[in-house]
Amino acid sequence: MTALFCGKEVTVICAPGSYSLLLSVQLYLMKASGARLIFLESSDSNQIRADSKILAQEKGLTVIDFSFISQWAMLGAATIGFEMLEETPGAHTVILPYQNYSVSWTYILGTALVLKSIKPEIRVCISRLDEKALEKKPISRIFPDLSESNWISLIDEKASLQELFDTLDTEGKGVVTQASFQNFLNSIGANSSRHQVHFPKDRFTWGDFKSHLVSQRLESLKNIPGPTTNLYNFAQIDNLLKLKIIDEVATLSTIEIANAFLRTIDYTHTIVDAKGAIALASLFYSKFQVRENEKVIALVTGGQIDVVDLQLMLDYAFEVTGHNLELHIQLPEDFPSISDALEIISRHGASVYDVDTSRARYTAGLGKNDSDH
Numbered sequence: 001m002t003a004l005f006c007g008k009e010v011t012v013i014c015a016p017g018s019y020s021l022l023l024s025v026q027l028y029l030m031k032a033s034g035a036r037l038i039f040l041e042s043s044d045s046n047q048i049r050a051d052s053k054i055l056a057q058e059k060g061l062t063v064i065d066f067s068f069i070s071q072w073a074m075l076g077a078a079t080i081g082f083e084m085l086e087e088t089p090g091a092h093t094v095i096l097p098y099q100n101y102s103v104s105w106t107y108i109l110g111t112a113l114v115l116k117s118i119k120p121e122i123r124v125c126i127s128r129l130d131e132k133a134l135e136k137k138p139i140s141r142i143f144p145d146l147s148e149s150n151w152i153s154l155i156d157e158k159a160s161l162q163e164l165f166d167t168l169d170t171e172g173k174g175v176v177t178q179a180s181f182q183n184f185l186n187s188i189g190a191n192s193s194r195h196q197v198h199f200p201k202d203r204f205t206w207g208d209f210k211s212h213l214v215s216q217r218l219e220s221l222k223n224i225p226g227p228t229t230n231l232y233n234f235a236q237i238d239n240l241l242k243l244k245i246i247d248e249v250a251t252l253s254t255i256e257i258a259n260a261f262l263r264t265i266d267y268t269h270t271i272v273d274a275k276g277a278i279a280l281a282s283l284f285y286s287k288f289q290v291r292e293n294e295k296v297i298a299l300v301t302g303g304q305i306d307v308v309d310l311q312l313m314l315d316y317a318f319e320v321t322g323h324n325l326e327l328h329i330q331l332p333e334d335f336p337s338i339s340d341a342l343e344i345i346s347r348h349g350a351s352v353y354d355v356d357t358s359r360a361r362y363t364a365g366l367g368k369n370d371s372d373h
Contacts, residue, residue, distance in 0.1 A: 010035040011061060013052050016043045016194035021204075022213055024181055024197050028164050031188055039190045077110025084111075084297050085118055093290065095298045097278035098128040098237070098249075105235040111299075112245050125248045126237065127282040129257065129275055161213075165206055175203040250287035257281050258317035264300065271310065276301040 003010050012035050014027065031037055038055070040048055056063045084094060094115055096108055112124045168176040168184060178199035186192055204212065233239070240246045260281030264272055279298035282288055290296055318324030331341060342352055 004030065004033040004035055009059075009061070011055065011059065012037050013048065013055070014039045014190070014195060015045075015048050016040065016191075018196050018198045019185070020198055021181070021200075024185065025161070025164065025213060028184070032164075037188055039195050041191070041194060043194075073106035074110035077107040078114045080107075080299070081111040081114030081118075084299075085115065088295055088297055091119075091122060091295045091297050093123040093125060093288065093294060093296045095125045095127055095279040095282055095288065095296065096246075097275060097299060097301055098126045105232060108237075108246070109231075109235040109240070112240065116245055123248070124246045125250065125282070125288050126246050127250050127252060127278040127287065128237075129278065130251045130253055161210065162206075165209055175205055176209060177203045248288055250282050252278060252281050252285065252287065254316075255320045256285050258313070259321050260284050261313060262317050262321060262323065270300065270302075272300055272302045273313075 010030065012027070012030055014037055016039075019027070027037060040051065042048060042051070052063050055061070084091065094111075096111060098104055098108055108126065115122050115124055165176060168180040170180055178197055181197045181199070182190075182192055185195060185197060200212070237246070237249060241249065257275060257278055260277035261272060263284065264270055264277045264280055277300065280300060283290070283296065283298055315324070327345070329341065331338070338355065342355070345352060
């Protein structure tokens with residue numbers, strides 16, 4: 001969806017199987033946003049990969065394989081640990097950011113194990129977002145751990161959930177059915193005998209439709225493949241504390257993280273994702289006791305950032321840290337110009353990034369302009 005948002009050409013290869021409501025909706029959103037969907041007949045994974053590579057070569061595209069293997073992720077995290085100690089051999093403390101989605105544990109475990117194996121006396125600390133904050137909106141789009149995830153925030157007027165629901169509500173009764181969704185997929189190239197929509201019940205109202213999508217997304221975020229379940233359980237924070245693989249844990253509020261997000265951009269010119277500055281935030285707010293002249297490594301991440309999330313995070317950070325101020329001004333008709341008003345504002349060191357002006361608002365009296373800055 002991010003690639004589509006940025007105007008890139010996207011082709012999605014759809015293998016045969018049973019499609020959940022969530023996956024079906026994601027396909028609709030990508031199709032409505034300009035993606036090309038190709039529904040394959042073969043269910044052989046090797047054949048699918050081969051067909052995808054051939055298609056990519058013909059179109060000059062790049063194949064992106066979304067498969068995730070926890071052991072590989074742990075090896076990558078272990079490499080980070082090696083590099084930390086290689087570049088800063090005298091480090092006393094390492095602070096790692098913990099993000100509450102299903103694969104974060106692999107990074108924490110892989111990095112911490114290497115650090116403790118090579119240098120047992122090193123202190124490994126974990127910074128994490130206060131989970132209570134995840135229940136609040138509009139924060140959920142910026143910190144999407146246990147809420148609607150990023151792909152929902154990318155929906156625009158061309159591909160809204162409401163539009164999808166209305167399209168599938170062919171009888172105008174305020175419900176969608178499995179049959180109507182299957183007909184939609186068939187209309188864009190699916191084969192009902194090989195690409196089947198799976199509904200957990202016969203029909204959905206609008207409220208049920210939204211609730212089910214969010215709950216399905218939550219389950220997919222928390223889903224751990226069977227072979228790695230034992231490893232996943234081993235890597236839980238409480239167990240790692242008990243085994244002294246990690247030493248301390250600190251929680252931070254979204255406001256603290258937002259402030260660190262801005263300071264990271266300001267001081268280092270580094271763009272991080274919504275929670276990429278968690279480790280630095282724990283230092284800014286003294287969550288861990290650090291001695292004078294102690295060498296500390298704070299891991300900064302940015303893998304989850306995209307253009308939409310960056311704008312959302314900037315808006316939120318400016319608002320909660322007091323950097324953003326919205327002015328509503330009624331200017332007399334004989335005032336020289338709006339540019340003169342903006343010049344007055346700029347003299348106070350403010351940057352104006354948006355102006356909305358109207359001569360036809362009911363809130364403005366005769367002879368006045370209404371302007372928001």
